[in-house]
Amino acid sequence: MTTPVETGRTVKLEILRQDTEGGATRWEKFEVPYRPGMNVISALMGIQQNPVTSDGQKTSPVTWDMNCLEEVCGACSMVINGRPRQSCSTLIDQLEQPIRLEPMKTFPVVRDLQVDRSRMFNALKKVKAWVPIDGSYDLGEGPRMPERKRQWAYELSKCMTCGVCMEACPNVSEGASFIGPAPLSQVRLFNTHPTGAMNKDERLAEIMGDGGLANCGNSQNCVAACPKGIPLTTSIAALNRSTTVQMFRNFFGSDNMVD
Amino acid sequence: MVTILSGYLKVLRGVIVLSKNHEFYWRRLHSLLGVIPVGLFLVFHLSLNFTATGGEDNYNNSIGIMEYVPHYLLLIVEWIVIYIPILFHGLYGLYIAFTATPNLNRFGTFRNWMFVLQRFTGVFLVIFIAWHIFQTRIQKALGADVDFNMMEEIVSNPFMLAFYIVGIISATFHLANGLWSFLVSWGITQSSSAQKVATYVTMIFFVLLSIVGVAAILAFV
Numbered sequence: 001m002t003t004p005v006e007t008g009r010t011v012k013l014e015i016l017r018q019d020t021e022g023g024a025t026r027w028e029k030f031e032v033p034y035r036p037g038m039n040v041i042s043a044l045m046g047i048q049q050n051p052v053t054s055d056g057q058k059t060s061p062v063t064w065d066m067n068c069l070e071e072v073c074g075a076c077s078m079v080i081n082g083r084p085r086q087s088c089s090t091l092i093d094q095l096e097q098p099i100r101l102e103p104m105k106t107f108p109v110v111r112d113l114q115v116d117r118s119r120m121f122n123a124l125k126k127v128k129a130w131v132p133i134d135g136s137y138d139l140g141e142g143p144r145m146p147e148r149k150r151q152w153a154y155e156l157s158k159c160m161t162c163g164v165c166m167e168a169c170p171n172v173s174e175g176a177s178f179i180g181p182a183p184l185s186q187v188r189l190f191n192t193h194p195t196g197a198m199n200k201d202e203r204l205a206e207i208m209g210d211g212g213l214a215n216c217g218n219s220q221n222c223v224a225a226c227p228k229g230i231p232l233t234t235s236i237a238a239l240n241r242s243t244t245v246q247m248f249r250n251f252f253g254s255d256n257m258v259d
Numbered sequence: 260m261v262t263i264l265s266g267y268l269k270v271l272r273g274v275i276v277l278s279k280n281h282e283f284y285w286r287r288l289h290s291l292l293g294v295i296p297v298g299l300f301l302v303f304h305l306s307l308n309f310t311a312t313g314g315e316d317n318y319n320n321s322i323g324i325m326e327y328v329p330h331y332l333l334l335i336v337e338w339i340v341i342y343i344p345i346l347f348h349g350l351y352g353l354y355i356a357f358t359a360t361p362n363l364n365r366f367g368t369f370r371n372w373m374f375v376l377q378r379f380t381g382v383f384l385v386i387f388i389a390w391h392i393f394q395t396r397i398q399k400a401l402g403a404d405v406d407f408n409m410m411e412e413i414v415s416n417p418f419m420l421a422f423y424i425v426g427i428i429s430a431t432f433h434l435a436n437g438l439w440s441f442l443v444s445w446g447i448t449q450s451s452s453a454q455k456v457a458t459y460v461t462m463i464f465f466v467l468l469s470i471v472g473v474a475a476i477l478a479f480v
Contacts, residue, residue: 082365214286218440219374221366241446
C-alpha cells in the first residue's frame, strides 16, 4: 500500500446539493486534501471519506454516478464550472477553484449530482437505434459496408449517451419535447449501416413526429460540448436532407420502399 | 405579463396538440414562409423605400405604381403574400422562442449568439411590425395617404427614428441569419465548411440589405 502524498494543499469545491427528486436545493462548500493527478471523482471520494463542509458542519456524503472511469460509459457527466462534462476525465489541475459542481438539470435530478437519463434511452428505443437481423430462417450475411463510410460511421458510434449534448442544447429541457442531438445522430448511424438502412424510412418517420428533428434550433452547442468530438450538427444537417426527400415521398406518394 | 404569456403558450400548445404528430411539417412551413414570401417581401419593401434617397418625387412616383393595381386584387395579394404568412411565422416563432432556455453564459460561441439574437430580434419584430402596420397600413385604411410626407412626419420624432432603425436592422439580421438556418434545416448545407461559407454569404447579405434599409429611412429625415 502506498501512503497518500501529503501536499499540504487543498481543493476547494462548491456543490449544488439536493436530497430528494424535485426537492429543495442548496450550495455547500467543501475542502479536500490535494493529491497530484486528481480528477473530480477523486475529490468527490475525498468528501465521501469525510463528509464535513468547509465551515465544519457535518453533512451527508455527496451522491454521484460513475462506472468506467475512462470516459467511455457516460455515467459520470455533471456540470463542472458551468460546462457539462465527465467528472472522470476532468482533472483538478486544469480547473479554476473553487470548483462548482452541479447536476445536469436538463434531466430529472435524482439526488445531488445524480440524474435520470431515461429520456435518452427511451429516445433510442423510439428511433429503433439498432440493426434488425432476426428472421424465421437464416438470413445470411448482410451487404458489405464501404470502408470510407465505415470510417466516419465509426465516429458516430463513439456516442456513450452521456447527456452532455442534451444539457448543452437550449432546446432540450424537461418542459420541451425535443428528442435532442445524441439520439438523432444515432438515426444517421443506423441509417448508414447497409442492413440498418433497410428500415431507414421507419427511423425517419419517428424523427419527423412531435419533438423530432425539426425542433433543432441550430445553436450548435452540442457539437461544441461533445466529449467524443462527434459531428452532431453534420448528422442533423444530413438528416434534414434525408427528411426533406422523405417528406416529398410522403406528400406525393410512394410504395414505402426504402430507395 | 407572465400570466398573459403563459395563457398564450397554453393556447398555442393546444393548437399544436390538435395538430398531433405534425410538428415537423409546421416547423418546415415556418422555415419556408420566413424566406418565401416574407423574406422576399422584405427585400422588395426595402428596395422600394430606397427610392426615397432620390428625393420626395422619386419616392412618391415609385410607390404610386401600387395605385394601378385594382383595390380588391391588392387586398387579396396583401393577405396571401404578407399578412397570413407573417402572422403564422410570427406567432409560431414566439412559441419557438419562448420554449427555448438560452445558455449564452455557459456557451458563448458564435452560433449560440446567433441562436439567441435570432429569437431576440424575432420577438422584437413582432412588436415593431405590429406598430409599423398600425402606423401606416391601418392609417391608410382609415383614410390617410401613404406617401413621403407620412414617413417624414413619423421619423421627425427622434425616438421613432431610432425605433425604425432598430426595427430595420432586426429585420435584415433575422432574414440573413434565417437564410443560414433555412439552408441547414432543408439539408442544403451539410458539412461544417459548407455552413461556414453560408455564414459569410448571409452576413454579407445582412450588411448590404441593412445599408439599403437604413439609407432609405434616413432619406425621410
